[in-house]
Amino acid sequence: MNVAIAVLALLAGSQPITSVPGPEIEVTEQKEVAYEALMGGQADRAIAQLEARLVQEPEDPALLINLGAAYAQLGRTERAAAAYEAVLDSSTRYDMELADGRWVDSRRVARMALRQLGSMPVVASR
Numbered sequence: 698m699n700v701a702i703a704v705l706a707l708l709a710g711s712q713p714i715t716s717v718p719g720p721e722i723e724v725t726e727q728k729e730v731a732y733e734a735l736m737g738g739q740a741d742r743a744i745a746q747l748e749a750r751l752v753q754e755p756e757d758p759a760l761l762i763n764l765g766a767a768y769a770q771l772g773r774t775e776r777a778a779a780a781y782e783a784v785l786d787s788s789t790r791y792d793m794e795l796a797d798g799r800w801v802d803s804r805r806v807a808r809m810a811l812r813q814l815g816s817m818p819v820v821a822s823r
Contacts, residue, residue: 730763740770756787758803765810774814781807781814 734743765780784807
């Protein structure tokens with residue numbers, strides 16, 4: 698069962714943290730979030746990668762959102778919903794880059810994914 702969800706994720710691979718000078722420092726971090734496995738239709742592999750990372754970062758929104766996307770690819774909507782709800786309950790919150798280049802708050806992404814759960818095929822983003 699394909700579930701259509703526009704899921705956000707940061708670019709795969711690790712990159713150094715960069716900052717922009719100014720009154721507020723903006724930090725952009727790129728991390729491995731099993732993007733390639735999700736895009737390759739390897740949901741089981743993505744789940745294994747994401748769950749391993751969640752042991753060290755249990756409240757990370759990008760990991761949880763892509764975990765939800767992987768479960769949705771397998772038609773396991775209850776588990777997908779639980780992953781998205783964990784983002785809403787997480788004390789960690791940040792803006793994430795969507796596939797279309799927009800930056801959106803991680804909790805908003807989770808709410809969007811919950812609303813769309815079950816309505817379209819899963820699409821992970823970088």
